[in-house]
Amino acid sequence: MLGAELTEHLGYEHGAEAPPMQANRRNGASRKTVKGDGGAFELEVPRDWDGGFEPRLVGKGQTRIDGIDHRDVRARHVGARHPRALRGVPRAGSLA
Known part of the structure; x- marks a missing residue:
């Protein structure tokens, strides 16, 4: 899902x-541990060269995602093969 957000940000598909x-x-990805309702879990957050990419699901510096757990992230990831699938995903600041 975060990869689809980067695709939307850059304007071209991965590959x-x-x-x-x-x-x-x-520019690759970095691992980030976040805490949700189901406990802590790890995400791979994609990066861009100029550092301007700010994911909507999990913002820079954000460590908590209330109301979501690793099963939700996986389900959203599986369904988010295209940036249009991101419609309705709240901005990172609105999740905390």
């Missing part, structure tokens, strides 16, 4: 050629 005039690219 596709980036637009020639765009300097910002995918």
Whole structure:
């Protein structure tokens, strides 16, 4: 799901050629441990080169996700193959 958010941010699909005039690219992922209703779990948060990507599900510096647990994240991930699937996902600040 977070990968779909990065696709929306960058404007091209993972594995596709980036637009020639765009300097910002995918830059791997970092692991982040967050705490939800079902306990702590680890996420892989994708990064971009210029550091401008701010995930909506889990914001930078956010360590709690109330009202969601690892099963919800997995279910949303499986269903979010396209950025349009992100409609209705609350911004990170509105989850805490």
